[in-house]
Amino acid sequence: xxxxxxxxxxWKLLSLGVAVLIWILxxxxxxxxxxxxxxxxxKGAPDDLEVSSEVRxxxxxxxxxxxxxxxxxxxxxxxxxxDFSSVHEPGVRTFDIDARNVSLPRGIQLVRVIPAQLTFTxxxxxxxxxxxxxxxxxxxxxxxxxxAVAIPPKLGVVGPASxxxxxxxxxxxxxxxxxxxxxxxxxxxxxxPERLERFQSSSHxxxxxxxKKK
Numbered sequence: 467x468x469x470x471x472x473x474x475x476x477w478k479l480l481s482l483g484v485a486v487l488i489w490i491l492x493x494x495x496x497x498x499x500x501x502x503x504x505x506x507x508x509k510g511a512p513d514d515l516e517v518s519s520e521v522r523x524x525x526x527x528x529x530x531x532x533x534x535x536x537x538x539x540x541x542x543x544x545x546x547x548x549d550f551s552s553v554h555e556p557g558v559r560t561f562d563i564d565a566r567n568v569s570l571p572r573g574i575q576l577v578r579v580i581p582a583q584l585t586f587t588x589x590x591x592x593x594x595x596x597x598x599x600x601x602x603x604x605x606x607x608x609x610x611x612x613x614a615v616a617i618p619p620k621l622g623v624v625g626p627a628s629x630x631x632x633x634x635x636x637x638x639x640x641x642x643x644x645x646x647x648x649x650x651x652x653x654x655x656x657x658x659p660e661r662l663e664r665f666q667s668s669s670h671x672x673x674x675x676x677x678k679k680k
Contacts, residue, residue, distance in 0.1 A: 499530045499577060504544045504568075510551030518626035518662055519587035527568060528577040545569050546579070553588055560585045575638070589626040596623050598656055598671050599635045603642045605677050611643070612676040621656060622666030629660040638673060646677045 503524045511517075525546055546568050548561050561567075563579040570576060593664055598616040605611055636656045643650065652673045658665070 476512055490494045490497070490643060492560050497530060499528060499535045501526055501528050502544070503527075504546060505665060506546045506548065508548050508550055510549045512550065512553055512588075514591055514593045515588045516557065516626040516662070517586050518589045519585070521586070522584055525563065526580040528580070529570065530577050531574040531620040542585050544571070548584065555662075556589050558585060558587050580649035589628060591622045591624065592630040593622060593666060594630050594633070595620040596636050599637045600673050601638050601640045602675065603640060603644055605643055605649060606645065608680055609647065610675045610680055612678050614673065614675045616634050616669060616671040616673055621669065621671070623658065623663045625660060633660055635659075635661060638671060641675070643675055643677060646675060647679075648677065650675045650677070 503526050505524050522587065527544070548563075548567060551638055553559055558561070561584050563582055563584065565576045568576050568579065568581050597620050598618070600614045600616050602611060602614055623630055623633060623636070636658065638654045638656050641654055642650050652675070653670060654673055656669050656671060658669075
């Protein structure tokens with residue numbers, strides 16, 4: 467047993483000395499606190515529900531730790547991760563933010579989060595085909611628009627049920643027909659009136675215009 471303890475005794479003593487030195491340096495390093503903004507991430511979102519309230523992209527966290535580790539923290543990834551897997555029905559849900567869902571580098575302690583809670587409203591997801599309304603400039607003087615159609619005439623939108631329900635039309639970007647005499651065709655984009663919605667597929671339509679002399 468004595469032989470095991472004394473084998474390579476020089477290296478063992480050197481390693482012990484280095485470890486003690488590192489501990490002394492860390493222990494003597496001043497402990498500081500800092501405030502920083504970190505992103506909010508979400509996981510486990512239900513397939514049939516949508517968030518219809520404001521979604522925060524970041525929060526402020528106060529952390530405490532050795533000065534050296536805090537200085538290195540901007541290079542390390544820190545984030546708040548909220549788990550939506552417990553949400554199964556529409557309604558309002560509040561989530562606490564604490565050390566359980568804040569990812570921090572080793573040696574850094576979470577003091578508080580501002581705000582300490584986030585509240586979300588969940589609604590059923592809805593899908594609907596919405597008519598497209600073509601927006602045109604004034605035609606060339608002395609001419610009138612005979613027809614102006616969008617192809618396809620409707621586009622599918624997806625989002626919280628209340629937002630989809632309130633969307634009656636989708637408008638195209640303005641189409642300049644001031645130089646058109648006869649027929650013309652344009653590939654244009656459409657836009658959503660509700661910020662919580664998204665297109666089911668493409669947001670583009672083809673606008674066909676016929677202009678004739680008065």
